[in-house]
Amino acid sequence: MASNKKYWKSVEELNENSSIVDTLQKNEFVSEIPTDEFLGDKETLEASSTSRRDFLKYVGFATAAASLAACEGPVRSSIPYLNKPDDIIPGQADYYATTMADGFDFASILVKCREGRPIKIEPNRDAKGETNARAQASVLSLYDSYRLQQPVKGEDVKSWSEIDSEILGQLDILARENKKMVLLTGTMASPTASKLIKEFQAKHPSLEHIVYDAVSDSGALDAFEQMYGVRALPNYDFSKAETIVSIGADFIDQWQGSSYESSFIAGRKLNEGKMSRHVQFESVMSLTGANSDKRVPVTPSEQVYVLLSLYNAVVGANVSTKATKVDKAIQQAAVQLKQAGSKAVVVTGIQDKNAQLIAMAINEYLQSTIMDVENYKLLRQGDDKKVASLIEDMNNGKVGALFISNCNPIYTLADSNKFVTGLSKVALSVNFSMQYNETSVNTTYSLATSHYLENWGDIEMKKGNFSLMQPTIKPLFDSRQLEDCLMVWLGKTEKYVDYLKKNWNENILEGRSWNTALHDGYFISNKGTSISKNEVSVSSPAAALLSGVKPAAMELQLYMKTGLGDGQQANNPWLQELPDPITRAAWDNYLTISAHDAKENGLMNRTVDNGALNGSKVNLTVNGVVIENVGVLIQPGQARGSVGLALGYGRTQAMKEEMMVGVNAYKFYQNSSKFQSVTIEKIEGEHKFACEQLQHTIAGRDTILKETSLEEYNDKSLVPAKTWNLMPVVSLKHEETDVTDVDLWESHDRTMGHHFNLSVDLSACTGCGACVIACHAENNVAVVGKHEVRVGRDMHWLRIDRYYSSEISSQKEAKESGMSMGDMYAALERPEENPEVAFQPIMCQHCNHAPCETVCPVAATSHGRQGQNHMAYNRCVGTRYCANNCPYRVRRFNWFRYADNDRFDFNMNDQYGKMVLNPDVVVRSRGVMEKCSMCIQMTQATILQAKKERRKVRKDEFHVACSDACSTNAMVFGDINEEKSPITEMLEDKRSYHLLEEVGTKPNVVYQVKVRNTTEA
């Protein structure tokens, strides 16, 4: 009911005929505005000093002032905590022990979190965790903006409750029809998840769990199962080995689910004057081959012959094999294996059950203590036969539901078309995935799963070795891990974490504390394991192996590169930009070919005028399957008659455009065999590589990377400084004087406070690249993309130079053989056909007499009391003089603005990717120089912490990102004013030398001479 109330403004309104009210209603202003009063008086107006022009000026000024006031700098709000979480102190990092497990890489890690954001991965040393480049980079995959952010059905975004009801409904229907259901996962190695899946199977008896590894170790698993009764993989302890013979096993990078990098290097005990001897027979130059003492290039089919011949030679058997041109090397290897006896081991990467059986048989014969079958590994569980029959079943319409988790079969299967057609016959297909990947395109549902840093879980890496996975951040997106989905679908109300905890308390922890295990991140069971060996005859497997070999004119070996591995982190810019340790090419896969074969096929590599590498292009055909437009890279050490192609590239779904590089070699991974025969057809055009190193040899400058043999090293009669660790000399007053004794400069007193040094042991560095990624993560190093890397503008603060031995080793040798100067240069610059390889990590050397410091006009780079060469970005005007005058070439210039720039659409250009940035390190602006700071933010934090706690800094307290990431302890960092610390020991080692000593820069980075065990049998 409307109100009849009337409000009045004055008593006058009561009078209906009031003229005042009338006037008020008609006129806005009661009395007329007296315009005449101030405009009518022409005289005064004209007398006014404000002219029309002045008036316009005032208007202009006022407008300008008003609009200027409207211009404000962009406001960047940092919002303080309203209620501070108890466990977060702004500015202080928290570390959580957890476990990386993505089905391909597994590692016990520590996660550094700042303000609730995980920003860096470090190895969990207590749990003997190691991190490779992929593990280090995996934190960035968490912030991948191309992740699937919510569950979807086709194109439609669904809520989890809708998904749950739809799938439960479908499950009911399928149960009634009694259709087969399959859960296809990557290797999970999770005891609790297995238990949960078993519960699920109990409810849905038709569900089968099939494990599928993109890069299969099915043969090794089958072999182990036949020999030891368990479907698992043997573990190896190379640290105790005296002789290692590897036939195509890349155990330093990734082999059978783990890397044996640290264990291998631990076996190179130079302090004791002992080193394991490692012989590698392989086709593609692998990281392991590059680190071997003797590398024998053989084609894939010859790898089989080598294995069989080696078996004959060691065991004294006489299985049929085929002679190869490397039989002498095989005999020598066999002799050394026998000499080492139980401290010898043979490993092989041949992906065939019979080959694996033979390798294990050799080890059994040698009674090798290196191969450990009792603490077997569970990191690969894929079963090729089951996967193959699944695909058959799908095509026959026998499968009613397919749940795919943590694998991408449509990308990784050689015959993915068959899988796709099969999938179309499956009523319910669900892909649990972090991305809307190649498989998601063909499944009904794509359920966003969480990253391992958002998940709960557990891993049993080795028998009895349990690791826990805990979330380090609340899920960024509306995602749910597989286990939680199963919990919901089982009708459980509790969360997976409760289930996990319960399972651990009941079945794993043996009465010990869950909290301790969670804090430590791992738990080792005391229960001993025992395993019984079955007698397996080798003769028939050997015959089968031999008959399975199909030699071809050109054999292809598929391999995995250090950067991308199996390719699931292909959208990770750090990994894409990580140059391959061997070829030093980033952002690509390519056909590796020997120089000889390249010449035969008219293929070439050339350096173009801007310093970039171009190569011929080919089409490849394997069993009728063609891959087009593959770049060709001539690889020294590649066996003649063989070519290599890396898996893991050529992804097309859920990828930023810049990352869609390379070709998908999985198409050639037929029958899960890495060996294929291939035909090569040269096509027109050139492939553009992004290769960071074009000169492959040291060009006779042998003081840069010093090498010696174990014999020389152990020879006490040699003075290192005069022989294998030659100290350069200069003439001073006509006398030979060590360059270190001549100095133009006054030195500061450095005995006060801290003086940091970094030591790099070239004998221990395998070139794996983990430090490079760690440096990226710690120091917010920008990713610049393929083109910029190609033209030599990568921003790596730390790079790992790789050198091949050249055809002649020195100028002296050339003179003796009477070469002309031009020929000599060419011979020095050309790598040998099967070169020795050496790696040399190079970062800022923090010279005490730094050439960069003297030339900067504005003193933007100057020396610190603690030995660091500082770089004040704010002061830098960008003349680049310092970079030109740096003999080590470690300075990196910001050619463009790399953050918030659409031309560089990498992690620093999107809101998620930026979350990985380390708040302690500034993101550099365009036009300034940057370089390794020796992680000054870390050392300063340590010093301040000690100061706050009123104590001295402890001996092992100083860290830098690269040495932290190094699995082999090749890098040691510390304060040399601290007596008897590891760094002072390294400094005083007789292998120590400074890079380019003769320039007189007095670096604070020290290298140790590389020692090879060249002792032949």
Add this chain to the structure above:
Amino acid sequence: MSSHYEAPIRTPLVLGKKSYHDISNDVARPIEGKANKYWYVAFYISLAAMLWGFGAIAYTIGTGIGSWGLNKNIGWAWDITNFVWWVGIGHAGTLISAVLLLFRQKWRMAINRSAEAMTIFAVFQAGLFPIIHMGRPWMGYWVLPMPNQFGTLWINFNSPLLWDVFAISTYLSVSLVFWWTGLLPDFAMIRDRAVKPFQKKIYGLLSFGWSGRAKDWQRFEEVSLVLAGIATPLVLSVHTIVSMDFATSVMPGWHSTIFPPYFVAGAIFSGFAMVQTLLGIMRKVSSLENYITRLHIEYMNMVIMLTGGIVAIAYATEFFIGWYTGSPYENFTYMSVGAATGPYGWAFYSLILFNIALPQLLWFKKVRTSFIWSFIISIIINIGMWFERFDIIAIVLSKGHLPSTWTRFEPTFIDVAIFIGTIGFFGVLFLLYSRTFPVIAQAEVKTIMKSSGQYYKEQRDNKQQD
């Protein structure tokens, strides 16, 4: 009368039986008259090139130095090459006006004005590069020693780049003052002839109220001499310091003690070549055939031969010492077998051919005194000297200490545009100068008219007979 010994008469420095008034007319003609078609054509081409270059500079400042062809191992290439090239060109002016003044070389008078103008304009171009090659040119003023609010920050007096800042700015200011001092009587002459009030006012201002009194002349002579004394060491110092950008570094190929004298000789070499080029054009375009004679050309060619010889010896020394050290790090310096056989062999041989081989033609008097040959060789030397700087910078940087860092350089469109732009900018300045400034130091030239040449002797003799 003619019983005493009469010294042989020198070749005349001014031809064409000129009177004083003729000289005034000749010098004032371009200023008072209208420009011809060629001038306009040249001006618009230069202007277009300049604007193109400015556009490229703006693009560089807008997006970053990444628009150039540089990379992590080659931090300088065309930028500093162009800088040193232009600075080198800027050397001839002061040498001609100051050193030759002290040595009483009167032939300098016909060419010193333009040579100095060239110097100043070339130094403008040179000065551009150190600024635009910075990553953050807007912070360029930080290289100046200014009291500041950045705490205790001060410039780094150890840095040769800083020495450059001082050397170049000193050189520019002294050259400018010297040039202007010489211009005063000539401006006054133009002022006195001017009929348009505006022109009269402008030239009045420019001539600083020159009155032509004896006292003016006396002071003029004194100041000229003093400035010549100040400017002479600058001829040596500027390029010495520029060479120290390289010589004080640790790069093999740069770290070389002969760089200072060698660079100075090279600078004079290239500067004279550029003067030769410009005069070859001006002589025709501004009808100065009577003032810039074969004799001038020959004298300059002689200086070119001398400095070119010094440069050649320096190259030989560099080559020999590099080889003689036996150090593998010296194998690929810009003067080495490695450079000759490497990817930059073409640049190496261009340098040898243009800077050493072809200039040897000047030993022939016919070539030396030929206008067209002098012009061609001067251009060849200009190119050769550009290559010298490119070789020193790019070849040395392309093969540093560590073989893993070896790379190459290729200029981008922007690199080329900026270089062409500076040539355009230089052309614009020079063309404007040639229409507004007295291009010949007429006051000085008038003093030498009677000191050489058969014509004036004949005139005197005729007078006596009358």
